[in-house]
Amino acid sequence: MLKTSLEIGTRFVPPRGLRVCLLSLLCAMAALAQNVPPELEKRLADLDKATKAAQMAGDNAWMLTSAALVLMMTGPGLALFYGGLVRRKNVLSTMMHSFILMAVVTMLWAVVGYSIAFAAGTPFFGDLRYLFLRGVGAAPNADYGATIPQTTYMVYQLMFAIITPALISGAFAERMKFSAMLLFTTLWSLIVYFPMAHMVWGKGGLFNASLGGKIPAFDFAGGTVVHITSGVSALICALYLGKRVGYPDESMRPHNLVLSTVGACLLWVGWFGFNAGSAVSAGSLASSAFVATHFGAAAAALGWMFAEWIHLGKPSMLGGISGCVAGLVAITPASGFVQPFPAILIGASAGVVCFLMVTAVKKKFNYDDALDAFGVHGIGGTLGAILTGVFATKEINDVYSGKPMGLIDGNPGQVLNQAAAVGVSWVLAIVGTLIILKVCDLIVGVRASEADELGGLDLSMHGEEGYTLEA
Amino acid sequence: MKKIEAIIQPHKLEDVKEALKSIGVDGMTITEVRGHGRQKGHKEVYRGMEYQVDLLPKVKVELVIADARQDEVLRTLTTAARTGKIGDGKIFVYNVADAIRIRNDDRGDAAL
Numbered sequence: 126m127l128k129t130s131l132e133i134g135t136r137f138v139p140p141r142g143l144r145v146c147l148l149s150l151l152c153a154m155a156a157l158a159q160n161v162p163p164e165l166e167k168r169l170a171d172l173d174k175a176t177k178a179a180q181m182a183g184d185n186a187w188m189l190t191s192a193a194l195v196l197m198m199t200g201p202g203l204a205l206f207y208g209g210l211v212r213r214k215n216v217l218s219t220m221m222h223s224f225i226l227m228a229v230v231t232m233l234w235a236v237v238g239y240s241i242a243f244a245a246g247t248p249f250f251g252d253l254r255y256l257f258l259r260g261v262g263a264a265p266n267a268d269y270g271a272t273i274p275q276t277t278y279m280v281y282q283l284m285f286a287i288i289t290p291a292l293i294s295g296a297f298a299e300r301m302k303f304s305a306m307l308l309f310t311t312l313w314s315l316i317v318y319f320p321m322a323h324m325v326w327g328k329g330g331l332f333n334a335s336l337g338g339k340i341p342a343f344d345f346a347g348g349t350v351v352h353i354t355s356g357v358s359a360l361i362c363a364l365y366l367g368k369r370v371g372y373p374d375e376s377m378r379p380h381n382l383v384l385s386t387v388g389a390c391l392l393w394v395g396w397f398g399f400n401a402g403s404a405v406s407a408g409s410l411a412s413s414a415f416v417a418t419h420f421g422a423a424a425a426a427l428g429w430m431f432a433e434w435i436h437l438g439k440p441s442m443l444g445g446i447s448g449c450v451a452g453l454v455a456i457t458p459a460s461g462f463v464q465p466f467p468a469i470l471i472g473a474s475a476g477v478v479c480f481l482m483v484t485a486v487k488k489k490f491n492y493d494d495a496l497d498a499f500g501v502h503g504i505g506g507t508l509g510a511i512l513t514g515v516f517a518t519k520e521i522n523d524v525y526s527g528k529p530m531g532l533i534d535g536n537p538g539q540v541l542n543q544a545a546a547v548g549v550s551w552v553l554a555i556v557g558t559l560i561i562l563k564v565c566d567l568i569v570g571v572r573a574s575e576a577d578e579l580g581g582l583d584l585s586m587h588g589e590e591g592y593t594l595e596a
Numbered sequence: 597m598k599k600i601e602a603i604i605q606p607h608k609l610e611d612v613k614e615a616l617k618s619i620g621v622d623g624m625t626i627t628e629v630r631g632h633g634r635q636k637g638h639k640e641v642y643r644g645m646e647y648q649v650d651l652l653p654k655v656k657v658e659l660v661i662a663d664a665r666q667d668e669v670l671r672t673l674t675t676a677a678r679t680g681k682i683g684d685g686k687i688f689v690y691n692v693a694d695a696i697r698i699r700n701d702d703r704g705d706a707a708l
Contacts, residue, residue, distance in 0.1 A: 373645065376647050377645070378640065378642055378647055379642055437641050437644065438641075439641070441641070441642075443642055443643060444643070447643065483643050483644065484643060484644025485644070487644070488644060497643060
């Protein structure tokens with residue numbers, strides 16, 4: 126009987142529950158026996174090894190897939206989404222903002238970024254133990270993902286570091302010098318993103334709820350780290366750079382909403398890697414985050430569309446895709462903590478709030494956030510971060526070991542913790558971005574000349590055109 | 597020789613082509629253009645920003661014909677392109693000094 130089970134065990138990996146039963150049964154029997162045959166011990170060790178390898182293979186496969194999905198969000202997703210929204214003379218320069226960050230941030234990450242964000246250190250930034258990725262290899266880092274190689278975790282987190290500064294480009298599109306954009310995003314990654322990622326996700330970070338943070342806040346996949354930092358910085362960029370020449374009197378209609386629609390749909394799909402991947406495993410938490418993400422996006426697309434239909438008379442394609450992105454933003458921090466119906470509530474409210482933000486509020490204050498990076502990411506991220514404190518529940522992700530998590534669980538204080546994390550991200554983004562812009566302005570000058578802007582950045586910055594009809 | 601330049605509704609292009617073909621007009625040049633006459637434009641709204649769009653898409657049909665065919669061609673064209681609503685377009689008629697077939701140097705009516 127015992128032998129038969131062992132034989133089965135070595136041929137296939139039974140489900141986890143069965144594995145545990147089998148192992149405890151074996152251990153109990155082994156303990157009862159006075160002399161454990163060496164053959165049995167070896168088989169037990171082999172079984173243990175095979176089980177671990179199988180789990181590692183499953184988790185690693187999902188995490189590598191997720192990393193690729195998140196990269197796809199930047200290029201082509203965001204590049205297409207933003208590229209279609211600008212005028213045709215700026216389509217390449219806008220796509221370049223997203224694309225080139227896939228290269229720039231990768232270099233930064235390899236040298237120092239991963240270490241600042243994820244090495245243990247102070248509550249605000251990590252030390253330099255992973256400088257040049259030293260010691261980051263096949264062995265898992267149990268603090269972040271006990272069942273995947275640390276290399277996988279490192280490259281997965283890199284994709285987040287890439288898309289975050291790319292989101293800001295929506296605010297300075299059509300008028301920032303390319304050299305200034307490179308310098309700005311480099312400094313911004315170093316000063317704003319890497320420290321913020323450490324505070325929320327790094328070991329010992331100020332807000333890290335599961336790894337010893339002093340003010341535990343929930344941010345499953347980057348509401349504060351990714352969307353508030355980028356969205357608020359975007360507002361500062363829009364205010365610092367000033368309006369595009371001719372705004373708002375001249376026509377600045379999106380030149381190709383077909384590109385934007387394809388881009389937004391790629392973002393929607395890629396976001397499954399962003400949020401469900403943040404489970405850092407292929408288990409039920411990933412499934413839950415996947416569902417919350419999808420439900421949030423769907424509800425927000427409808428929320429924005431109906432708000433627009435009621436207020437402006439027609440439901441637009443641009444409204445639909447803007448809504449789904451707003452919903453994805455808002456559900457990001459909540460995705461691994463909330464049930465499906467709260468996810469729908471979060472999404473729907475983000476759709477409506479962000480719609481009002483980019484139409485009514487932007488018009489009232491008259492700033493030129495060209496592609497609404499602040500209205501969608503800054504506001505959607507803030508709303509999502511706060512609502513995460515309301516709807517987070519231990520039924521989904523028992524971070525506090527059985528104690529209530531969010532307001533609906535009976536822990537209203539969590540909303541304050543969320544607000545603290547939101548506040549710190551806003552302040553860091555505002556102060557950091559202002560200083561960095563000032564530095565960039567002194568070194569290279571941030572704004573393209575009026576002649577360059579009028580001629581289009583594609584020609585003036587890159588010497589090429591997106592659409593050459595005579596070719 | 598006369599040059600006929602007709603600005604028509606894009607959705608009428610197929611009817612016009614068929615009608616001209618049926619009376620034996622073989623050559624024409626088509627261009628997608630934008631413009632407006634008395635027809636009012638329309639409003640477009642992108643994230644709450646309103647734009648008045650008054651240059652509307654039209655199709656420009658150009659053909660050169662022998663003087664004798666002028667009335668017949670114009671009648672065919674107007675009938676085929678007409679919907680009876682504002683925005684149907686306009687036709688302009690020009691005198692043409694000469695025509696040359698590049699392949700073999702045919703000139704005048706023979707080149708049409």
